[in-house]
Amino acid sequence: MRPNVCRACRPPQPLKQLFLTPPSPSARRSYAVNAPGGTIFQVFNRRTKWLQKERSAFNVEQSRQADYLKDEVAIRLCERLLDVKRHFPRVLDLGANSCNIARALTRPNPDPDPANPTSPPIADKITELICADSSGSLLYRDADLPFNTSTPMKITRHVLTDEETVPFEAGSFDMVMSSLSLHWINDLPGVLTQINHLLKPDCPFIGAMLGGDTLFELRTSLQLAEQERKGGISPHMSPLADVRDVGGLLQRAGFKMLTVDIDDIIVDYPDTFALMQDLQAMGENNAILGREMGAISRDVLLANEAIYRELHGNEDGSIPATFRIIYMIGWRESDDQAKPLPRGSGEINLKDFLEQK
């Protein structure tokens, strides 16, 4: 019976035809493909991350209180849209957390300018915003708040099975945004490639992620504390992408006209416990695969508090925590886009030109 089963699952048309008709770019199903033979390096436990986000959303009040960082980054990210003079019919927010981008978009008067006292919310540029996140509880946490209906922008929520496989049609979005969730993705090149395929030609991807020296204070003091108390260290902080890496990643994913910049946000906390509690309330706890299971021991926490204060503490008794945000903008390739001239086609010597002045 086995050969029959095999015949049944063969494609109906002859194989030759499959190769002869090239699929049109928009209809093609695209998958993010890594270099053949290359393995995707698994760093984070996606299920743990999902659990942590669900748990953080469970305590609504605390979770809203700890949203200050995500709201601030979303506002800064959306301000970049003020420069794009265009209307976006369909926009995706990938890794939406609690729809912080939607909240930032609907904020009244986003562009305080003395010449122009009231500016319309940025949401006026968008017809439909689709907020997608794997954690349903976090996504729907603020579904009843007024910002959902305060502007004509339609907000749709979509629960993803996993942020690493995006289930939308290729070439169906006029913009993709992402704020503070890409740093938990295992296969960043793959996800960026998928985002590139989701976009229509000449449409932007605008994203922000934590990177570089984020929380370096906590990283160093925890390492010292564990080294002294236990004689070894275990990973407490995610490996993060650097600014240099992000440029390369975007290029590799096929984006054009890249802009990458960074922004440091330093938040002061009364003590390390407040910092860690807030990180937990944000759903940003440690989710590295090789981490030590269970809570950090009290001895290490005690030592960490003392070392953090001594090494990084402010004079007024508070402790600083640095969040380094990497903003990235990339455009889907299109024929009518401005392109760099071919190499060697310049006719003016830049050195002469600059020395003339």
Add this chain to the structure above:
Amino acid sequence: MQPKTRPIQRFAQAVSKCSAEAAVYGKCIVADYNSVHRDKCAKEFMKLKDCYLAASKGAK
């Protein structure tokens, strides 16, 4: 209903009463943080821990 105090908050409160001991321990580590090994500042840490234990007992 008053929300329950989380253990970490009680812990933080007790630790905050030992800032002098914490500073001594912190200085011991930071003085030479390139060669930290196990129990490098065990004596200072035990003082900090004794203070914390006393403080957490007093709080109850």
